[in-house]
Amino acid sequence: QLLVCLHELRASLTSVTSASPSGTSNASALQRLPGAIIIGVRKGGTRALLEMLNLHPEVEVAKNEIHYFNLDENFRKGLDWYRAQMPVTLPGQLTVEKTPGYFTAPLAPKRIWATNPAVKLLLIIRDPAERLVSDYTQVLHNRIQQNKPYQALEELLLSQGHINPKYKALQRSFYYQHLARWLELFPREQMHIVDGEALIRNPFPELQKAETFLELPPRIKPDNFYFNVTKGFYCMLSAGHDKCLDESKGRPHAPLSNEAFQKLCRYLRVPNQIFFRMVGQRFDWC
Numbered sequence: 001q002l003l004v005c006l007h008e009l010r011a012s013l014t015s016v017t018s019a020s021p022s023g024t025s026n027a028s029a030l031q032r033l034p035g036a037i038i039i040g041v042r043k044g045g046t047r048a049l050l051e052m053l054n055l056h057p058e059v060e061v062a063k064n065e066i067h068y069f070n071l072d073e074n075f076r077k078g079l080d081w082y083r084a085q086m087p088v089t090l091p092g093q094l095t096v097e098k099t100p101g102y103f104t105a106p107l108a109p110k111r112i113w114a115t116n117p118a119v120k121l122l123l124i125i126r127d128p129a130e131r132l133v134s135d136y137t138q139v140l141h142n143r144i145q146q147n148k149p150y151q152a153l154e155e156l157l158l159s160q161g162h163i164n165p166k167y168k169a170l171q172r173s174f175y176y177q178h179l180a181r182w183l184e185l186f187p188r189e190q191m192h193i194v195d196g197e198a199l200i201r202n203p204f205p206e207l208q209k210a211e212t213f214l215e216l217p218p219r220i221k222p223d224n225f226y227f228n229v230t231k232g233f234y235c236m237l238s239a240g241h242d243k244c245l246d247e248s249k250g251r252p253h254a255p256l257s258n259e260a261f262q263k264l265c266r267y268l269r270v271p272n273q274i275f276f277r278m279v280g281q282r283f284d285w286c
């Protein structure tokens with residue numbers, strides 16, 4: 001109960017901390033390094049997972065993606081800079097950040113390990129073929145907004161009728177290749193895999209599993225979620241507040257012919273099998 005109150009008082013704690021020039025505020029209300037990081041995958045449902053974990057009174061999240069371990073320009077700013085991006089927490093609360101770019105960044109596993117080898121890793125995955133289309137759709141949307149030229153997905157994905165393995169969004173869907181770098185350093189038990197499609201269908205069971213993995217007492221309840229027919233996704237309810245993710249989540253995907261999509265599915269079959277073996281779990285992908 002106390003932690004529920006503390007969670008709701010987060011905003012006022014922040015202002016108390018900053019409004020006290022003499023440092024007389026609660027000395028244990030501090031910005032702390034994350035105890036858990038959502039490392040990816042890009043377009044896997046990382047924002048939904050972060051916001052849903054934030055329903056828990058013992059969890060505080062960094063609202064923005066920090067990009068500390070994947071971007072040299074941020075990493076050079078040092079650990080104090082990273083810590084300063086974190087929310088204020090009390091002892092016993094868990095800080096969580098999400099940066100989907102970490103999963104595929106070659107140096108991220110080593111850097112995270114060197115910073116905190118005990119950090120808990122959350123990886124939310126989704127059918128890698130659907131992920132690729134979602135990834136393309138996001139890039140397309142950004143390019144259109146910036147009045148930049150763009151190519152159709154099929155032009156990027158296929159070269160002379162064959163899947164083009166150099167296409168960056170396809171490379172980000174070779175989950176096993178990226179995962180291998182993490183498992184060189186982190187034991188498998190230190191990484192929890194969230195099924196992104198299951199999170200969309202019914203978030204509560206996925207959140208229960210995440211609570212267990214994070215060693216949090218069960219506080220998230222089924223009635224923290226309701227299906228929003230207009231949005232077509234589950235939204236969150238907490239302390240009378242209603243929250244859906246913004247319109248960049250769940251937007252219509254760019255078109256791709258069925259033939260090209262099936263080629264993509266066939267191409268990903270072997271990489272997916274390798275990934276299933278690595279994680280000891282199968283997923284119902286195309």
Ligand SMILES: Nc1ncnc2c1ncn2[C@@H]1O[C@H](COP(=O)(O)OS(=O)(=O)O)[C@@H](OP(=O)(O)O)[C@H]1O
Pocket residue numbers: 041042043044045046047048100134138199200233234235245248249250251
């Ligand atoms: N509850 C709820 N509401 C809205 N959207 C939801 C939700 N749960 C999961 N998703 C899926 O999240 C996908 C976006 O993933 P990310 O947040 O990881 O994207 S990003 O990498 O941070 O840009 C996004 O992918 P697209 O549907 O392709 O846009 C959603 O399908």
